[in-house]
Amino acid sequence: MKIAVLSGKGGTGKTLVSVNLAAAVKNAIYIDCDVEEPNGYLFFKPHKIVSERVMVQIPVVDENKCSGCRTCIDFCKFNALAYINNKLVVFDEICHSCGGCILFCPESALLEKTKMVGQVEYGTSEAVTVITGRLNIGEASGIPIIKKLLHYANNENKITFIDSPPGSACTVMESIKDVDYCILVAEPTLFGVHNLNMVYDLVKLFHKPHGVVLNKCVDEENPAEQFCREKNIKILGEIPFDHELGMMNSNALIAVRTSETYKNLFTSLLQTVIEEVQNETIVNP
Structure with missing residues (x-):
């Protein structure tokens, strides 16, 4: 019960x-x-x-693969990613660990790392x-x-x-x-x-x-x-x-x-x- x-x-x-x-x-x-x-x-x-x-999984950027297409940014409804000075930035504090950005990245430029919450x-x-x-x-x-x-x-x-x-x-x-x-x-x-x-x-x-x-x-x-x-x-x-x-x-x-x-x-x-x-x-x- x-x-x-x-x-x-x-x-x-x-x-x-x-x-x-x-x-x-x-x-x-x-x-x-x-x-x-x-x-x-x-x-x-x-x-x-x-x-x-x-623990949760959050994205980390492989800069050698990222083309700056912004697909991940358009997907994220929590604004946890931004493209600043020709560089993709992940804001760990507001990431909800849904994993969608990793799935949608056409260049496979996003990987996962473990974070304690x-x-x-x-x-x-x-x-x-x-x-x-x-x-x-x-x-x-x-x-x-x-x-x-x-x-x-x-x-x-x-x-x-x-x-x-x-x-x-x-x-x-x-x-x-x-x-x-x-x-x-x-x-x-x-x-x-x-x-x-x-x-x-x-x-x-x-x-x-x-x-x-x-x-x-x-x-x-x-x-x-x-x-x-x-x-x-x-x-x-x-x-x-x-x-x-x-x-x-x-x-x-x-x-x-x-x-x-x-x-x-x-x-x-x-x-x-x-x-x-x-x-x-x-x-x-």
């Missing part, structure tokens, strides 16, 4: 929900796909960490397997790292929680494309509704079953809750705007392992999510 947790922006509570649900399961897999700024490991503090480099780290925290991706500073895309991360999400015997990047860009699409269910985390503000709507449109586009967790709830009107009612979106649970929870978060403590109150809250939320996934499987086997 693979469950992705999304939010329209950072700071909404996506990692809070992901980490605590994984800890509530105990024997689970937690994958941090927010490779530009991973922080789930700060809570889990995993042991026995093993690192693996993530980041790394994947594996560790354990109690019975939770913690897998973290880290993108090197300045790299254009975290998708190669996310693909590497999701290779480890195919364990049939464990529930996997995927802590997606914030927003709805390509990295988010990559992180949710093979999941069974999506949890959308929303704040109780008009801006929170805007960001919720963004990821709601994304999961609908991917035809993913989904529900919403309302975070930072207070005893006032909640625009995010109203949005869910209007769109007939399942509200999976509510997390209060609470000083105790804020202190645990700021100290990188896992609420499920620290507070009986929040252990019960996230265990109940977990059961609701599992039931939703199972019901979806029955309806759409």
Whole structure:
């Protein structure tokens, strides 16, 4: 069972929900796909960490063969190549490693070289397997790292929680494309509704079953809750705007392992999510 947790922006509570649900399961897999700024490991503090480099192939020019035809430049949609002072230049930082320029070069003047774009780290925290991706500073895309991360999400015997990047860009699409269910985390503000709507449109586009967790709830009107009612979106649970929870978060403590109150809250939320996934499987086997 693979469950992705999304939010329209950072700071909404996506990692809070992901980490605590994984800890509530105990024997689970937690994958941090927010490779530009991973922080789930700060809570889990995993042991026995093993690192693996993530490599991609990028083009390199054989100047003796290049005729300056610019076929490769016309092909590249990321503007990673340019012909400057009668010389073909490759900008490694914005190359997306698609390999198309090499295939289309009529002179076979482009070869491949290997480049490290980041790394994947594996560790354990109690019975939770913690897998973290880290993108090197300045790299254009975290998708190669996310693909590497999701290779480890195919364990049939464990529930996997995927802590997606914030927003709805390509990295988010990559992180949710093979999941069974999506949890959308929303704040109780008009801006929170805007960001919720963004990821709601994304999961609908991917035809993913989904529900919403309302975070930072207070005893006032909640625009995010109203949005869910209007769109007939399942509200999976509510997390209060609470000083105790804020202190645990700021100290990188896992609420499920620290507070009986929040252990019960996230265990109940977990059961609701599992039931939703199972019901979806029955309806759409």
